[in-house]
Amino acid sequence: MFAEALSPAVKAHCDVLINFHTDLARRALESLQAISEVNMRLAREAMAELGEASQRMLAAATPAEQLASARGDVGGDVGGNALRNYQQGLADALARANHSLAQSAEAHLPNVSRTANALADDMVRKANEEGAKAAERQRQTLERMGLHGANGQGRPVLSH
Numbered sequence: 001m002f003a004e005a006l007s008p009a010v011k012a013h014c015d016v017l018i019n020f021h022t023d024l025a026r027r028a029l030e031s032l033q034a035i036s037e038v039n040m041r042l043a044r045e046a047m048a049e050l051g052e053a054s055q056r057m058l059a060a061a062t063p064a065e066q067l068a069s070a071r072g073d074v075g076g077d078v079g080g081n082a083l084r085n086y087q088q089g090l091a092d093a094l095a096r097a098n099h100s101l102a103q104s105a106e107a108h109l110p111n112v113s114r115t116a117n118a119l120a121d122d123m124v125r126k127a128n129e130e131g132a133k134a135a136e137r138q139r140q141t142l143e144r145m146g147l148h149g150a151n152g153q154g155r156p157v158l159s160h
Helices: 008-059 063-071 080-144
Strands: none
Touching (some): 008 063
């Protein structure tokens, strides 16, 4: 019942806005999924690097080798590779997200603008029609009340 009361311009604009927001939400969720995958990859790589460092520490024969292994002097930078991969993966995911959202806006905004203009034009037209109807009702009411006299000035004709 409510949808029947809406003008075609309102319906068209709502449809375009819903499609636009749906596409934006879909693309945002895809971007969040990509970022989550990057986060999971960081956790897996960091755990793997930590495991390898622990193995090297346990395999060390002397306390000096254990200390060198703990500092990362032997076998590389514990967590460093994972962090570098994470930063690169995150930058890539954010760049793809930015591109995807920009594509969505580029695809939908012309229709949003077109339907918004059509809706504004429809509202102006209806407001003008309603204003004219109200003026006509007011004129008719004044005539019925006898206030719209023969002089056409909207004042009663006073007879002496």
